[in-house]
Amino acid sequence: MxxxxxxxxLEECGLLLELKGENPFKTRAYANAGRxxxxxxxxxxxxxxxxxxxxxxxxxxxxxxxxxxxxGTGELPYLEDLRLEVPEGLxxxxxxxxxxxxxxxAIHLALExxxxxxxxxxxxxxxxxxLEGFGKTSQAKILRGIERxxxxxxxxxxxxxxxEAERLRTLLAAIEGVRRVEIAGSVRRRMETSKDIDLxxxxxxxxxxxxxxxxxxxxHEVTGRGDTKCSVVLKSGPSADLRxxxxxxxxxxxxxxxxxxDHNVAIRARAQSMRLKLNEYALExxxxxxxxxxxxxxxxxxxxxxxxxxxxxxxxxxxxxxxEANTLPALLEIGDLRGVLHCxxxxxxxxxxxxxxxxxxxxxxxxxxxxxxxxxAAAYAGGLDPARVIEQHVAIDELNARxxxxxxxxxxIEVDVLADGALDFDDETMARxxxxxxxxxSRFGLPRDEQTKRLRRAVASPWVxxxxxxxxxxxLARDGYAIDLRAVLSAAVEHGVAVEVNxxxxxxxxxxxxxxxxxxxxxxxxxxxxxxxPEGLDDVRYGVGTARKAGVTPDRVLNAWPLARLQEWLGERxxxxxxxxx
DNA sequence: GCCGTTTTCGGCCCGACTGTTTTCAGTCG
Numbered sequence: 321m322x323x324x325x326x327x328x329x330l331e332e333c334g335l336l337l338e339l340k341g342e343n344p345f346k347t348r349a350y351a352n353a354g355r356x357x358x359x360x361x362x363x364x365x366x367x368x369x370x371x372x373x374x375x376x377x378x379x380x381x382x383x384x385x386x387x388x389x390x391x392g393t394g395e396l397p398y399l400e401d402l403r404l405e406v407p408e409g410l411x412x413x414x415x416x417x418x419x420x421x422x423x424x425x426a427i428h429l430a431l432e433x434x435x436x437x438x439x440x441x442x443x444x445x446x447x448x449x450x451l452e453g454f455g456k457t458s459q460a461k462i463l464r465g466i467e468r469x470x471x472x473x474x475x476x477x478x479x480x481x482x483x484e485a486e487r488l489r490t491l492l493a494a495i496e497g498v499r500r501v502e503i504a505g506s507v508r509r510r511m512e513t514s515k516d517i518d519l520x521x522x523x524x525x526x527x528x529x530x531x532x533x534x535x536x537x538x539x540h541e542v543t544g545r546g547d548t549k550c551s552v553v554l555k556s557g558p559s560a561d562l563r564x565x566x567x568x569x570x571x572x573x574x575x576x577x578x579x580x581x582d583h584n585v586a587i588r589a590r591a592q593s594m595r596l597k598l599n600e601y602a603l604e605x606x607x608x609x610x611x612x613x614x615x616x617x618x619x620x621x622x623x624x625x626x627x628x629x630x631x632x633x634x635x636x637x638x639x640x641x642x643x644e645a646n647t648l649p650a651l652l653e654i655g656d657l658r659g660v661l662h663c664x665x666x667x668x669x670x671x672x673x674x675x676x677x678x679x680x681x682x683x684x685x686x687x688x689x690x691x692x693x694x695x696x697a698a699a700y701a702g703g704l705d706p707a708r709v710i711e712q713h714v715a716i717d718e719l720n721a722r723x724x725x726x727x728x729x730x731x732x733i734e735v736d737v738l739a740d741g742a743l744d745f746d747d748e749t750m751a752r753x754x755x756x757x758x759x760x761x762s763r764f765g766l767p768r769d770e771q772t773k774r775l776r777r778a779v780a781s782p783w784v785x786x787x788x789x790x791x792x793x794x795x796l797a798r799d800g801y802a803i804d805l806r807a808v809l810s811a812a813v814e815h816g817v818a819v820e821v822n823x824x825x826x827x828x829x830x831x832x833x834x835x836x837x838x839x840x841x842x843x844x845x846x847x848x849x850x851x852x853x854p855e856g857l858d859d860v861r862y863g864v865g866t867a868r869k870a871g872v873t874p875d876r877v878l879n880a881w882p883l884a885r886l887q888e889w890l891g892e893r894x895x896x897x898x899x900x901x902x
Numbered sequence: 903g904c905c906g907t908t909t910t911c912g913g914c915c916c917g918a919c920t921g922t923t924t925t926c927a928g929t930c931g
Contacts, residue, residue, distance in 0.1 A: 349903035
């Protein structure tokens with residue numbers, strides 16, 4: 321049993337206990353255990369064998385026993401029983417805004433229904449309206465919520481959420497009397513997907529700020545409004561919350577609503593241990609006395625004996641300890657990028673010429689572009705055969721001659737990894753490239769062992785410099801193929817191969833959690849836009865967000881290196897590969 | 903369920919908002 325499956329099983333226990341109406345702290349203990357497992361550095365079996373498992377904070381006697389059973393037998397009778405007790409459809413109800421475990425349970429018991437469809441029907445039949453604790457308004461709200469669950473599954477890509485958040489920030493900043501406005505929440509932390517958008521403002525007239533926010537034409541519906549908070553649903557799908565606070569409270573509110581929840585809990589516990597109380601308005605001594613003056617987030621962290629923690633790292637994954645020791649990484653910034661690798665042109669499935677792509681990269685201040693069109697096996701994408709490769713290289717040589725050293729197009733390829741792990745070209749053709757990205761585009765359904773073996777074999781090929789979108793996931797659409805990713809990452813480290821962070825907002829693959837696992841083991845990455853048109857180059861911003869979440873510093877990113885260093889690295893690899901091939 | 907330098911029971915982060923209620927429980931972040 322791997323970490324993911326163990327964590328899911330524990331979290332499912334927590335969820336089912338919640339729906340059963342158990343002690344909320346008990347349910348939290350299971351959810352917490354799930355999080356602990358997901359953040360493990362080792363496989364569960366090793367965790368148990370080493371004897372560390374029962375010693376882990378948050379794992380007591382009961383959880384230790386259940387984890388041993390799960391890992392040992394692959395099953396947990398306790399969970400099986402819970403599943404029988406709680407109908408499956410009930411879990412879906414929790415995605416409906418305003419419907420939590422207590423109310424879901426109350427409806428289930430009173431009306432003896434348990435699916436989304438039944439709930440919808442019950443609302444339309446006015447059966448919720450007459451239930452104790454419910455009414456006409458909440459029935460209508462639940463009905464709208466069901467539609468929302470169906471149409472959007474409740475989460476949105478970072479690209480959608482960030483774009484909307486930035487537009488709203490601009491809108492609010494332009495209002496007279498608005499002194500400060502910032503994006504908070506998971507968008508600020510650059511999560512790969514977000515449920516909603518959070519904004520915090522300081523305004524001379526909160527009314528005016530909320531009026532502008534609620535009245536904007538992008539707003540579909542105003543779902544709540546009080547003295548300090550206004551909630552809306554946007555036409556584009558996400559909901560957005562605006563909070564208006566005083567100048568003095570601003571940094572506290574910003575920090576609070578940036579989260580993550582786990583980070584906040586840990587920070588509050590730290591404050592408590594220092595006899596301080598932290599909330600979204602202030603930091604105050606428990607025993608009275610003057611609260612420390614905090615004009616910005618950095619001052620709040622400083623008052624808690626910590627260095628300022630970049631929002632992307634606030635996930636309670638060790639960042640607080642680093643901040644305490646003042647050893648937080650100097651994270652990659654978008655301005656650190658010197659070029660991009662892995663882009664397509666009209667030679668395969670891109671929509672722009674090589675020159676147009678190169679010019680677009682130049683306009684963005686970069687000095688090189690790794691052109692990696694598809695190889696022949698990707699026939700659906702117009703993959704190049706060996707003859708077309710030679711033609712393309714002539715075209716690139718001509719273009720580079722015109723750039724006269726001011727800009728360089730690298731002769732790359734996104735070579736298909738065939739089902740058995742072999743590359744899509746023979747050594748003669750492979751030897752022609754400056755840069756090789758190896759990706760899987762077919763046979764996603766292979767068994768986990770075979771898929772792992774396949775990609776490990778590709779990583780071990782001396783021609784390969786970078787692994788492309790290593791899991792093949794499409795966010796909110798398709799899970800990645802079954803693979804032992806950490807085995808692949810370990811192989812990449814062993815062979816000095818980089819693993820890309822595919823920056824397409826639908827991919828963000830490699831996942832930041834796995835990248836964070838690889839970094840202390842020596843993993844090198846590359847922020848690859850995988851652009852199929854010039855504007856696609858701007859997707860690197862999402863990849864940079866992902867890299868920052870993982871704690872990536874510029875020295876670990878191929879395309880943050882100056883061209884000379886990159887070429888030296890690629891040249892050495894190619895020389896070794898050529899020697900092996902003969 | 904877990905935890906413990908006030909330790910084996912009693913607390914576990916905490917405040918705003920909503921919709922239902924005449925004083926509050928549930929949800930959310």
